[in-house]
Amino acid sequence: MDMKSIPKVELHYHLDGSINLELLAEFMNESNDSVSVDEIKSLVQVDSNCKSLREYLKKFQLITKHMQTDYALEKTAYHAVKDTSSHNVKYLEVRFAPWLHVNDGLSIEEIIKYVLLGLKKGENEFGTIARAILVCLRNDNIEKNIEIIEQANHFLGKGVVGVDLAGDENKYPQRNYKRIFERAQDYKLPITIHAGEAAGPESIRDAIELLGAKRIGHGISLIEDYDLINIVKEKNITLEICPTSNVQTKAVNSLHDHPLRRLYDMGVPITINTDNCTVSNTNITKEYQLLADYFKFTQKDLQQIVYTALEASFAEKLLKKDIKKIIKDEFTVY
Numbered sequence: 346m347d348m349k350s351i352p353k354v355e356l357h358y359h360l361d362g363s364i365n366l367e368l369l370a371e372f373m374n375e376s377n378d379s380v381s382v383d384e385i386k387s388l389v390q391v392d393s394n395c396k397s398l399r400e401y402l403k404k405f406q407l408i409t410k411h412m413q414t415d416y417a418l419e420k421t422a423y424h425a426v427k428d429t430s431s432h433n434v435k436y437l438e439v440r441f442a443p444w445l446h447v448n449d450g451l452s453i454e455e456i457i458k459y460v461l462l463g464l465k466k467g468e469n470e471f472g473t474i475a476r477a478i479l480v481c482l483r484n485d486n487i488e489k490n491i492e493i494i495e496q497a498n499h500f501l502g503k504g505v506v507g508v509d510l511a512g513d514e515n516k517y518p519q520r521n522y523k524r525i526f527e528r529a530q531d532y533k534l535p536i537t538i539h540a541g542e543a544a545g546p547e548s549i550r551d552a553i554e555l556l557g558a559k560r561i562g563h564g565i566s567l568i569e570d571y572d573l574i575n576i577v578k579e580k581n582i583t584l585e586i587c588p589t590s591n592v593q594t595k596a597v598n599s600l601h602d603h604p605l606r607r608l609y610d611m612g613v614p615i616t617i618n619t620d621n622c623t624v625s626n627t628n629i630t631k632e633y634q635l636l637a638d639y640f641k642f643t644q645k646d647l648q649q650i651v652y653t654a655l656e657a658s659f660a661e662k663l664l665k666k667d668i669k670k671i672i673k674d675e676f677t678v679y
């Protein structure tokens with residue numbers, strides 16, 4: 346089976362960490378940091394020698410430094426759709442933290458507007474449907490994060506489909522963000538939370554019970570808690586697993602230790618994603634290939650994962666139905 350051409354759905358894709366390398370080179374050269382694409386690669390990419398999530402996250406500083414203008418944000422978003430469409434992704438959720446892009450004076454509303462504009466242009470040109478998730482940051486204060494929730498509510502149905510929480514989950518436990526995500530729940534905003542990547546299963550439990558998460562970013566440590574596995578299955582909470590990134594950030598020591606196969610076999614809804622195509626030096630085709638080659642997922646398993654992702658996506662109901670039909674039609678040729 347040709348992994349590149351099977352229809353896919355991707356739910357966990359960071360705009361900054363997936364920036365197109367040539368585009369980043371263009372931005373850097375415009376600001377007189379004259380460097381080649383190869384040089385940039387070594388500055389923003391990690392490999393299997395990466396020691397921790399902290400080391401992984403350091404790579405983002407250089408990228409976000411060059412994503413501070415309307416032009417850069419729109420272009421990066423447009424390229425996200427372009428790049429992803431070449432892997433036959435039918436539906437993509439792109440996430441970004443607006444507060445990382447205010448250095449040149451753009452307002453939060455403007456930042457969201459320009460990202461949505463880029464996604465829309467990409468969608469019109471390449472056919473991949475693209476929606477946005479706004480990311481709250483654990484090291485930002487309550488007021489800043491409440492503004493993200495307010496803006497997500499304002500843009501809901503206009504390109505934004507949900508909210509997320511990211512950052513160091515050990516240093517900043519989920520319970521600190523209860524008030525923020527109560528507001529999100531009041532607005533009926535779909536919620537996904539980064540949890541169980543660097544911390545244990547209690548972080549996943551809190552994300553579900555205290556913050557109202559419908560999806561969990563990574564959720565690797567779920568495998569340590571069988572009661573919680575049952576809760577996740579009962580509530581149909583879906584995991585956004587990113588195998589390559591999980592090894593690099595040391596959420597798992599190696600692919601061999603990755604619980605994704607066991608979780609899948611136990612009936613936990615899992616999806617496969619890239620996290621950060623550029624920082625992790627991956628793409629969605631590579632991740633699917635990994636599932637087939639390393640984890641021995643069959644064609645039927647992979648199709649199941651695509652349907653699970655669509656089902657768990659925050660797409661509008663009717664749109665989901667349309668995409669399901671397209672995916673089904675393409676799968677019939679296999």
Ligand SMILES: [Zn+2]
Nearest residue numbers: 359539562620
């Ligand atoms: Zn992530």
